[in-house]
Amino acid sequence: MAAKDFFKKLFSPMVGLNLLGMILLVVLTIVGAWKLMAVYTHHGEAVEVPNVRGMMESDASYTLARNGLVPVVVDSAYSKELPPGAVIDQDPHGGRQVKAGREIYLTVNAQNKPTLPIPDIADNCSLREAQQQLTGIGFRLGPVEYVDGDKDWVYGVKSHGRNVYKGERVPIDVPLVLQVGRGLDEFGDDDDVDDWTNEADNTYSIDGFDE
Numbered sequence: 584m585a586a587k588d589f590f591k592k593l594f595s596p597m598v599g600l601n602l603l604g605m606i607l608l609v610v611l612t613i614v615g616a617w618k619l620m621a622v623y624t625h626h627g628e629a630v631e632v633p634n635v636r637g638m639m640e641s642d643a644s645y646t647l648a649r650n651g652l653v654p655v656v657v658d659s660a661y662s663k664e665l666p667p668g669a670v671i672d673q674d675p676h677g678g679r680q681v682k683a684g685r686e687i688y689l690t691v692n693a694q695n696k697p698t699l700p701i702p703d704i705a706d707n708c709s710l711r712e713a714q715q716q717l718t719g720i721g722f723r724l725g726p727v728e729y730v731d732g733d734k735d736w737v738y739g740v741k742s743h744g745r746n747v748y749k750g751e752r753v754p755i756d757v758p759l760v761l762q763v764g765r766g767l768d769e770f771g772d773d774d775d776v777d778d779w780t781n782e783a784d785n786t787y788s789i790d791g792f793d794e
Contacts, residue, residue, distance in 0.1 A: 673689050705738060713737045713761055
């Protein structure tokens, strides 16, 4: 084919229309892909997260869904200040700006009070050791109840006014009362001490010697 014929066909209206169509197709493809991506990622759209803490889980889920958000319960905890099933916490917190369709993670108040087993405390450790062990695992402590016995030695544990024992599970929000030995009082009230005192009162000295 002669060069003249080649260039003539290259610049013919038909070829030009085909090239123009291909260019338009590429441009439309790029623009369409960009639009679809913007719709998929909600580009430029922001939603304010409502504060649902304190709401019942069903009400909180409805409120979040109505605002274009997705509620997801991820954990449970316990608060005596809220009814069972109420939302204790949320992430992200209320007032944050997020994209529509964002998942909002909820922590819900447990249906039952959590319990823990009583460790081996009674007649096995001192007051200080018992306090450290019990508070360390999550128990609350009430005022100490003093009983006859060695000073600062733990003789028993009470919950709700009754004695509880090793391995028994009790609610963690109920304060435990430790029964602790009072030891000698400030006057030394002890049989051995009284006997020694009485014996000493019946002695006297002559010339530095006891008789």
